Amino acid sequence: MLETFKTIEEKYRQNEGNIISLLQDTQEVFGYIPREAIDYFSTTLGVAPSRFFGVVTFYAQFRMKPTGRHKITACCGTACHVRGSDRILNSLRSELKLDPDEDTTKDGEFTLEQVNCVGACSIAPIVVVDKKVYGKTTSDKILKELRTLGGPTHDEI
Numbered sequence: 001m002l003e004t005f006k007t008i009e010e011k012y013r014q015n016e017g018n019i020i021s022l023l024q025d026t027q028e029v030f031g032y033i034p035r036e037a038i039d040y041f042s043t044t045l046g047v048a049p050s051r052f053f054g055v056v057t058f059y060a061q062f063r064m065k066p067t068g069r070h071k072i073t074a075c076c077g078t079a080c081h082v083r084g085s086d087r088i089l090n091s092l093r094s095e096l097k098l099d100p101d102e103d104t105t106k107d108g109e110f111t112l113e114q115v116n117c118v119g120a121c122s123i124a125p126i127v128v129v130d131k132k133v134y135g136k137t138t139s140d141k142i143l144k145e146l147r148t149l150g151g152p153t154h155d156e157i
Contacts, residue, residue, distance in 0.1 A: 004029055005040045019047070019055050023062055032063040060115070068104045068111035070149050072129050072142075077117035079124035084138075088125055089114065091139035095146065109150065 008025045026037045033056055042049040056062040074080075074089045092098075092112055096105050104111045118126050123135025127142050129149070134142060 001034070001036065002040070005037055009041065009044055019051060020059070023052065023055060027062060031067050032065055035064070065104065066108070068109050070110050070130050070146075072110060072112045072127065072146075073118070074112065074114050075116075075118045075120075075124070075126040075128075076114045077121065077124075079121035080117075080126055083125045085125040088127060088137065088139050088142060091143060092127075092146075095143055110146070 005026075008022060008029070011025065022041060023033055026041075027033055030037070033052075038049055038052045038056075041047065042052060056064060072092060074085060074092065076085050076089065089112075093100075096110050096112060098105065098112060103113060118128065118133075120126055120133065120135060123133075125135075125137055127134045127137050129142070129145055134145065
């Protein structure tokens with residue numbers, strides 16, 4: 001892990017980078033921002049940890065917890081909301097057995113996230129599973145897709 005931090009730090013210094021690009025590179029490698037990364041970069045770059053935490057907590061793109069092997073993104077923008085994104089989201093939460101404050105399943109297989117808009121309102125409601133877009137979708141279609149990825153079945157609920 002330390003070698004990876006050093007590589008990212010070198011790139012940051014060579015490109016006269018900023019905290020956002022450094023955090024993006026870190027998240028690209030690890031899938032999230034490990035606390036150890038913030039401690040390392042804070043010490044080696046002489047930047048207060050609060051600056052890193054400020055950026056991480058301000059921008060929705062950053063995560064401080066590992067994501068699941070499969071990422072599910074549910075659009076909750078106006079067009080998707082009007083066309084039933086809440087029902088889809090609730091079905092996904094139920095199927096994945098996620099508490100309201102959880103976004104990743106206990107087995108680390110799935111992470112469910114809500115976004116304000118994916119920018120494809122004409123095919124609302126939209127759910128993205130592992131970068132594959134499902135437009136004009138329903139709970140049944142998305143749950144069927146999850147089962148093909150090894151998600152829970154009704155028998156397991």
